[in-house]
Amino acid sequence: MAAVAELRATFASGKTKSYDWRVSQFKAILKLTNEHEKDIIEALRSDLNKPEHEAILYEICGVKKSAKLSLKELRRWMTPEKAKTSLITFPSSAELVSEPLGVILVISTWNYPFVLSFEAVIGAIAAGNTVVLKPSEIAPATSSLLSKLIGEYMDSSAVKVVEGAVPETTALLEQKWDKIIYTGSEKVGRIVAAAAAKHLTPVILELGGKCPVIVDTKANLEVTARRLILGKWGSNSGQTCVSPDYILTTKEFAPKLVDALVRELKKFYGKEPLESPDLSRIINSSHFNRLTKLMDDEKVSGKIVHGGQRDKTTLKIAPTILLDVPEDSLIMNEEIFGPLFPIITVDKIEDSFNVINAREKPLAAYLFTNDEMLKGEFVESVSAGGLSINETTLHSATLTLPFGGVGESGMGSYHGKYSFDAFSHKKPVLRRSFAGEVAARYPPYTPEKQRFLKAFLDGNIIDVFRALFGW
Ligand code: NAD
Numbered sequence: 456m457a458a459v460a461e462l463r464a465t466f467a468s469g470k471t472k473s474y475d476w477r478v479s480q481f482k483a484i485l486k487l488t489n490e491h492e493k494d495i496i497e498a499l500r501s502d503l504n505k506p507e508h509e510a511i512l513y514e515i516c517g518v519k520k521s522a523k524l525s526l527k528e529l530r531r532w533m534t535p536e537k538a539k540t541s542l543i544t545f546p547s548s549a550e551l552v553s554e555p556l557g558v559i560l561v562i563s564t565w566n567y568p569f570v571l572s573f574e575a576v577i578g579a580i581a582a583g584n585t586v587v588l589k590p591s592e593i594a595p596a597t598s599s600l601l602s603k604l605i606g607e608y609m610d611s612s613a614v615k616v617v618e619g620a621v622p623e624t625t626a627l628l629e630q631k632w633d634k635i636i637y638t639g640s641e642k643v644g645r646i647v648a649a650a651a652a653k654h655l656t657p658v659i660l661e662l663g664g665k666c667p668v669i670v671d672t673k674a675n676l677e678v679t680a681r682r683l684i685l686g687k688w689g690s691n692s693g694q695t696c697v698s699p700d701y702i703l704t705t706k707e708f709a710p711k712l713v714d715a716l717v718r719e720l721k722k723f724y725g726k727e728p729l730e731s732p733d734l735s736r737i738i739n740s741s742h743f744n745r746l747t748k749l750m751d752d753e754k755v756s757g758k759i760v761h762g763g764q765r766d767k768t769t770l771k772i773a774p775t776i777l778l779d780v781p782e783d784s785l786i787m788n789e790e791i792f793g794p795l796f797p798i799i800t801v802d803k804i805e806d807s808f809n810v811i812n813a814r815e816k817p818l819a820a821y822l823f824t825n826d827e828m829l830k831g832e833f834v835e836s837v838s839a840g841g842l843s844i845n846e847t848t849l850h851s852a853t854l855t856l857p858f859g860g861v862g863e864s865g866m867g868s869y870h871g872k873y874s875f876d877a878f879s880h881k882k883p884v885l886r887r888s889f890a891g892e893v894a895a896r897y898p899p900y901t902p903e904k905q906r907f908l909k910a911f912l913d914g915n916i917i918d919v920f921r922a923l924f925g926w
Pocket of ligand 1: 566592
């Protein structure tokens with residue numbers, strides 16, 4: 456593939472390794488974002504009916520935040536990290552030198568198509584690589600805008616956009632890459648991992664899963680309800696990988712929580728949520744049909760306590776709450792990735808941990824409580840890509856924390872310095888002088904030399920003297 460060959464040649468020239476080149480590309484990203492804010496908002500509206508507020512805060516500000524952090528920190532990130540040495544190599548010094556991997560493939564997704572594309576591209580550039588971005592064809596307006604803007608503003612000998620669907624992705628996956636980052640479903644994640652294995656290419660898989668949220672009785676109900684709404688419906692109508700997927704709460708607390716959610720939902724989106732300009736639509740009719748099937752499953756259709764309205768022509772589904780859904784229902788057996796919020800009730804809040812741990816490891820898990828013991832147990836016993844306590848989704852926007860899954864929710868992580876690390880090889884370098892010769896290392900090997908070295912390596916000073924002086 457000509458594009459990959461050109462990127463390899465650019466990488467081999469050493470151009471992308473320079474600090475100045477990396478900085479110039481971050482500046483280009485900031486410039487294109489600033490100069491085309493309106494176009495970006497329009498593309499996101501066209502693809503998802505994403506409200507301007509969400510487009511600016513989560514997508515545009517997200518890209519700027521990431522580019523600015525990389526601008527500010529790059530020198531520090533590029534500086535070799537000192538490592539301790541031991542007596543064995545005395546006298547010596549050691550360090551870890553970060554070197555770029557080469558040519559990176561970014562296969563991006565449709566739900567945050569602007570920020571998630573650039574987040575990975577920024578990481579690849581920060582580490583000094585060349586990169587191909589394959590935006591998602593499922594968000595076509597943003598895909599074509601990314602292709603146009605990156606072509607106009609960035610160094611096209613080092614950063615390329617390849618648009619397309621399954622055939623184009625398949626062709627890209629046949630190439631040899633130095634690292635692939637894929638964001639999307641587990642099903643396609645397996646295809647990417649299998650293709651990468653043929654070339655022994657390392658992969659970062661940013662997948663999904665069912666992210667649980669536990670709501671304890673000792674929680675501020677109003678704040679909890681608002682933050683749950685923001686994490687679920689205020690984040691792309693639930694089409695967010697870290698959106699809370701289902702709620703776990705006690706039987707007696709569930710009606711109070713439902714009341715609080717309904718009260719706040721009405722304040723936020725009015726009595727006719729399908730008319731609200733502040734809710735994204737569902738990305739396409741196949742996801743719309745998938746979601747309505749989950750709602751209409753006979754095991755849960757009678758459990759809808761709020762919402763349920765849908766409009767096939769606008770692809771909108773109202774915020775919908777389902778109470779006491781059975782665990783063997785369809786909605787509890789796949790990632791919802793949409794505006795449906797089922798509640799499972801438990802006798803004791805601690806029982807929630809077993810419900811979560813009986814399932815695949817989620818990308819994120821949440822707890823709302825003021826109970827310090829419960830917080831401790833949650834952190835100790837729930838395995839997930841990341842956790843937030845008394846908040847939803849925000850850990851993933853904290854650039855000082857790595858973002859990624861564990862087990863079935865993905866492998867590898869990125870964001871901020873973790874992106875720089877993810878796209879670098881940490882090359883260990885040991886430096887010695889010609890001093891510090893130890894004759895016992897060299898042949899001819901003798902029992903005395905072995906006794907001395909064994910005592911030395913064991914750190915047993917008395918035995919070292921015994922071996923040296925024959926005590
Ligand atoms: P998807 O993005 O997983 O799949 C569609 C994409 O895969 C398309 O771009 C398509 O071209 C490509 N594709 C499909 N079949 C292919 C094949 N056989 N070979 C090569 N490429 C192929 O779409 P989706 O299922 O709608 O995505 C939703 C999932 O993505 C959810 O599970 C969600 O949690 C996850 N997600 C995760 C994150 C994250 O950061 N962890 C972010 C967004 C979405």
